Amino acid sequence: MFITALPERREIAGVSVEFLIKGDGQNLLFLHAGHGLDAADRLVEELAKSYRVIAPSHPGFGASELPRHITSTEDLVFFYLDLIEELDLKDLIVVGASFGGWLAAELATRGTGRIASLVLIDAVGVKFSGRETRDIVDIFARTLEEIPTLFFHDQDKAMTILGGLDFKNMSLDSATRFARNRESLLLFGWSPTLYNPKLLGRLHRVHVPVLVLWGANDQVTPPAYGKQYAAAFEHGTYVEVPEAGHYGYLEQPEKFADKIIAFLGAKTLVAA
Amino acid sequence: MEFWHFSEQSMHPAWDKIDGPTKVLVDNRFCDPEVANKLYNRYLDEWVIADKLGYNIFVNEHHASANCMSASCLLTLAILARQTKKARLLCLGVPITNRTDPYRVAEELAMIDVISGGRLEIGLVKASPFELAMSNQSPARIMDRYWEAHDFIVKALTHKGLPFSWEGEFYNYRNVNVWPRPFQQPMPPMWITASGASTGRKVAQLGYTMATFFNGAGTKPLYDAYKDEYFKTHGKPAGIDRFAYLAIVVCGRNDAEVQERINKVKPYLEVQPRTPKAWSNPPGYESVELNAGALKSGKTGRINFGLPLNPTRAEMAEGGILFSGTPDELYEQMSSFSDKVGGIGHMLMLTQAGYLSHEETVDTMTLFSEQVAPRLREYARAKNQELTQAA
Numbered sequence: 001m002f003i004t005a006l007p008e009r010r011e012i013a014g015v016s017v018e019f020l021i022k023g024d025g026q027n028l029l030f031l032h033a034g035h036g037l038d039a040a041d042r043l044v045e046e047l048a049k050s051y052r053v054i055a056p057s058h059p060g061f062g063a064s065e066l067p068r069h070i071t072s073t074e075d076l077v078f079f080y081l082d083l084i085e086e087l088d089l090k091d092l093i094v095v096g097a098s099f100g101g102w103l104a105a106e107l108a109t110r111g112t113g114r115i116a117s118l119v120l121i122d123a124v125g126v127k128f129s130g131r132e133t134r135d136i137v138d139i140f141a142r143t144l145e146e147i148p149t150l151f152f153h154d155q156d157k158a159m160t161i162l163g164g165l166d167f168k169n170m171s172l173d174s175a176t177r178f179a180r181n182r183e184s185l186l187l188f189g190w191s192p193t194l195y196n197p198k199l200l201g202r203l204h205r206v207h208v209p210v211l212v213l214w215g216a217n218d219q220v221t222p223p224a225y226g227k228q229y230a231a232a233f234e235h236g237t238y239v240e241v242p243e244a245g246h247y248g249y250l251e252q253p254e255k256f257a258d259k260i261i262a263f264l265g266a267k268t269l270v271a272a
Numbered sequence: 273m274e275f276w277h278f279s280e281q282s283m284h285p286a287w288d289k290i291d292g293p294t295k296v297l298v299d300n301r302f303c304d305p306e307v308a309n310k311l312y313n314r315y316l317d318e319w320v321i322a323d324k325l326g327y328n329i330f331v332n333e334h335h336a337s338a339n340c341m342s343a344s345c346l347l348t349l350a351i352l353a354r355q356t357k358k359a360r361l362l363c364l365g366v367p368i369t370n371r372t373d374p375y376r377v378a379e380e381l382a383m384i385d386v387i388s389g390g391r392l393e394i395g396l397v398k399a400s401p402f403e404l405a406m407s408n409q410s411p412a413r414i415m416d417r418y419w420e421a422h423d424f425i426v427k428a429l430t431h432k433g434l435p436f437s438w439e440g441e442f443y444n445y446r447n448v449n450v451w452p453r454p455f456q457q458p459m460p461p462m463w464i465t466a467s468g469a470s471t472g473r474k475v476a477q478l479g480y481t482m483a484t485f486f487n488g489a490g491t492k493p494l495y496d497a498y499k500d501e502y503f504k505t506h507g508k509p510a511g512i513d514r515f516a517y518l519a520i521v522v523c524g525r526n527d528a529e530v531q532e533r534i535n536k537v538k539p540y541l542e543v544q545p546r547t548p549k550a551w552s553n554p555p556g557y558e559s560v561e562l563n564a565g566a567l568k569s570g571k572t573g574r575i576n577f578g579l580p581l582n583p584t585r586a587e588m589a590e591g592g593i594l595f596s597g598t599p600d601e602l603y604e605q606m607s608s609f610s611d612k613v614g615g616i617g618h619m620l621m622l623t624q625a626g627y628l629s630h631e632e633t634v635d636t637m638t639l640f641s642e643q644v645a646p647r648l649r650e651y652a653r654a655k656n657q658e659l660t661q662a663a
Contacts, residue, residue: 140555167567172568175565176560179567182555186556190412
C-alpha cells in the first residue's frame with residue numbers, strides 16, 4: 001500500500017500531487033487509507049473495470065507535496081474541494097477507506113452538489129461514545145510490527161501487501177513513502193485521535209446515498225462502530241464483508257469491489 | 273570548569289518489582305507515596321548539601337516514570353531557590369514542546385529568578401519522545417513548535433513596557449505582560465541540549481551554552497560544529513563555558529569502595545532503556561529522512577549507551593558514560609575526556625544514580641569537591657586560554 005509510486009503527477013491548487021488514474025466511465029474519486037496508496041492497488045484495479053477511478057496520494061503522503069499551510073484534515077478537505085472543481089468532476093462517486101473515509105465524509109458535509117454517492121470503507125472520523133471510551137484504537141500507541149495483526153485479518157495477505165515490512169530489501173524510496181505516510185497520518189490524526197468531534201453533528205447534511213462497507217474482523221474500528229456510522233446518515237446502508245480486517249479492502253479487493261458496484265448499480269436503478 | 277550536581281529523583285526501590293517498561297505504561301501503584309515522600313526530601317537535601325560544597329544545581333523532569341519522579345523541573349527549582357544560597361539553578365530542561373502554555377513557563381522562570389536573586393539558568397528542551405504520550409502534544413512539527421515557544425519565551429522575558437500580543441502558528445496571546453521581570457537583565461543565561469551537528473550549529477548561532485548527554489564519540493564533531501558556527505556568527509572563538517557534558521560520576525577512596533559504588537549505580541544504565549517500543553520514536557519526532565534511513569538499516573536508536581557488552585571501567589570512562597575512581601583517577605579520566613572532545617566547561621554530574629545511598633552520594637560529592645574539582649578548574653582555565661587564543 002506504499003511500495004510503488006503512482007505514475008502520474010498534476011498540480012492541484014498549487015500542490016504537486018501524484019495520481020493513479022484508471023478506467024473509463026463515471027468518475028470515482030478514491031481517497032486512500034492512512035498507510036498510503038500503491039500504484040498496484042487492487043481495489044482501484046477492480047473499480048477501474050466499471051468506473052474512471054481518480055486516486056491521488058493526499059498531500060503529505062506518497063510523493064505528493066505537503067505545503068506548510070496544510071496541517072489539518074480541514075485543509076485536506078479544502079484541497080479536495082479544489083480538486084473536484086479544477087478537474088470539473090460532476091456526478092462523482094467518492095470512495096474513501098479508513099482515514100480516506102473520514103476525508104470522504106467531511107467532504108460530503110461541505111455540500112453534495114457534485115457528489116452522486118458516497119462509499120465509506122472502515123472509515124474513521126466520528127466519535128460516538130463517552131469521554132472515557134475509545135471508539136477507535138489508538139494506532140499511534142502501537143509499534144510498526146503490530147500493523148499486520150491490528151489492521152488485517154489474514155496475516156499472509158498482510159505481509160504480501162506490506163512487502164513483509166522488509167525495509168532492508170526495499171528501495172529507499174519505498175521506505176521513505178512508508179515513513180512519510182506514517183508521519184502525515186499522525187500530523188492529521190494525532191488528537192483527537194482520528195476523529196473530528198464536530199463531524200457527527202454534520203453528517204445530516206449528506207443527502208446522497210451512502211454505503212458504509214465494513215470488514216467483519218475490523219479491530220481498529222469494530223463493526224458496531226460502522227453500524228453507528230451508517231445510522232448517522234439520512235440514506236446510509238451498512239454492508240459487511242466476512243474475513244476482512246480494518247484494511248479488508250486490500251485483503252479481499254474483489255469482494256469489496258463487488259459490494260460497491262452492486263450498491264452503485266442498485267442506486268442507479270432506483271434513480272432511473 | 274563548573275560542576276553541577278544532578279539527580280533524576282528516581283523511584284529506584286520499585287525497579288526490580290516492575291516487569292517490562294519502567295515508564296509511560298507502568299502501573300502507578302509502583303510509586304508508593306510514602307516512599308516517594310522520603311526520596312523527594314532526600315534528593316532535595318542532597319542539592320542543599322551540593323550548594324554548600326560549591327556545586328551548582330541541575331534539575332530535570334520526566335513523566336510517568338520510575339526513572340525520574342520530577343514531574344516539573346520548575347517545581348523542584350522553586351523549592352531550591354529558597355533553600356540554597358550560592359548555587360546557579362539550571363533547569364535542563366523545561367520541555368516546551370510538551371507545554372501547552374509557554375506564557376506560564378515564562379512567568380514561572382521569572383519568579384524563580386527573582387526569588388533566587390538571579391541564580392536561574394534556563395534550559396529549554398524538545399521533550400523525550402515517549403512523553404508526548406502523556407502531554408498529548410503532537411510529535412509532528414515538533415521543532416516548529418519548539419522554536420515558536422522558544423522565541424515567545426525569550427520575548428516575554430526580555431520585553432519591557434506595556435503588554436504585547438502574539439498571534440503565531442501554535443500560540444496565541446492577546447495580552448502578554450510578564451510579572452515579575454527576570455532578576456537577571458536582559459534575561460538569565462540560556463542552555464540548549466544537542467546531540468547532532470545541525471542542532472549544535474543552531475545553538476552556536478544563538479550563542480547559548482550547549483549541553484550534550486552521554487554523547488561519547490558524538491561529542492567531538494558536535495563541539496567542532498558549534499565552534500565553527502560560533503566563530504562564523506560572532507567573530508570570536510567560543511570559550512570553554514559554552515560546552516557542557518553529562519555523565520555519571522562515582523568517587524571513592526580506594527578500588528574496593530569505587531567498585532561497590534559502581535555496582536549500585538550500574539542498574540541505572542539498564543533501567544534507562546526500558547521504554548515501551550511504540551513510544552521510543554513516534555512518527556514525526558525525527559525527520560522522514562532519518563526514519564527512512566533507520567528502517568533501511570534496521571537500526572533503532574542507541575542501545576546500551578553506545579557501550580560494548582559488559583564494559584570495563586576504562587571503557588565506560590573513555591565512552592563518556594561513567595567516570596569512576598579515586599580522586600586522582602577521576603582527574604585523569606575527566607581531563608583526558610575533555611581534551612578528547614575539545615574542552616568541557618560545565619561538568620553535569622549524575623552523582624546520585626541507581627541504588628547509591630544518601631551517605632554514599634554525599635561522600636562522593638564531598639571527595640570530588642575537595643580533591644578533584646580544584647584541579648579540574650585549574651585544567652579548564654588553561655584549556656580555555658588555548659581555545660580562545662587558537663583562532
